[in-house]
Amino acid sequence: MSTEAHAAEGATGYIIHHLTPLSAGHGFWALHLDTIFFSVFLGGVFLWFFKSAAEKATTGVPGLAQNFAEMLVEFVDTQVKDSFHGKSAVIAPLALSIFCWVFLWNFMDLFPVDIFPMIGSLMGLEYLRVVPSTDLNATFGMSLSVFFLIIFYSIKIKGVGGFAKELLLQPFGPWFMPFNLLLKLVEEIAKPISLGLRLFGNLYAGELIFILIALLPWFIQPVLSFPWAVFHILIITLQAFIFMVLTIVYLSMAHEHH
């Protein structure tokens, strides 16, 4: 389903319309308003739920919300304790935020592709892309933050000298210094890029397939979109989980001396 203005452009127009973000401004300073709105909104949902659960937290018999929140907290805590052996007040909450936020981003993918653009067009918005994780800015925003944390902790734990030594002297010793540096830089830079691109790629492709299914005749759509949606329940959770676990692993690597 698309607005009449785009119907004329056919299938390609429909797809492009669905993948175009609502933006304001030009060039680098353009802002994807839909991405920012939905990610902030979903972040608010996450914080609201967990804050209310945390406020009512008792050590006795937990309520439903507390139970759910505790389940996630314990799950994340187990993951952190499995891979990270130091002591850090940041990593576990960070992992929880990442998991929940990414999951909620991805969850937007399960809404029928036309609902939000339609509501948007009724409100006078020409474009509306509701899944923040199909925006590279969102996924890279998060993965670059993680990257900066990796650098920060590497320097904090090992010191500038220790970190530089690690960059220059490993894995092949002092005689291969430039080569080591090159390898290490690639290794480090690959972390945020792979993190961001993996999430983006999975969700972008998933969204694209939903859009393609939506182009088919109405009686075929449920046959295809239902299994794809069911499969996507796995994908969105898995991608959130992967992002979280890799963040934990990278940060624990940053904490370790080699």
Next chain:
Amino acid sequence: MSINATLIGQMITFALLVWFTMKYVWPPLINSLEERKKKISEGLAAAEKGQEEILLAEQKAKSILKDAKDQSSEIVNMAQKRATEIVEESKEAAKKEGERQIVAAQAQIEQEIQHAKESLRKEVADLAFNMAEQILQAEVDQNKHQDIVQKVSNQLG
């Protein structure tokens, strides 16, 4: 799909989100989890302790019961002994009393016999005297034969 300022906005949002989670979400939840864990383990320990105490109490109860049994059997034994003693004593007393009564009765019987003899003698003397009087009628004078009557009477005694 271009990278633009949205990236910076997202990073700021992410930083705020993590900060908020660190400050207000994670600590209370993880604390309540830890506290509950502690509570549960304390409860389990208390239950174990309670069971041990039950065992101890059972043993104590058993020993008290055994003491009580011993004591009661001792008391019963003592009572039996005392009872036989009492029986023996009363037997002895009864025997003595019986003997005493027998002696008294014999004395009385003796007395009675003596008495009966006395009165019998008197009666027989009277009877004999009457009979003799009847037989002899006027032939015998009371005063004349006073010494004979006296003789007979003495013989009868």
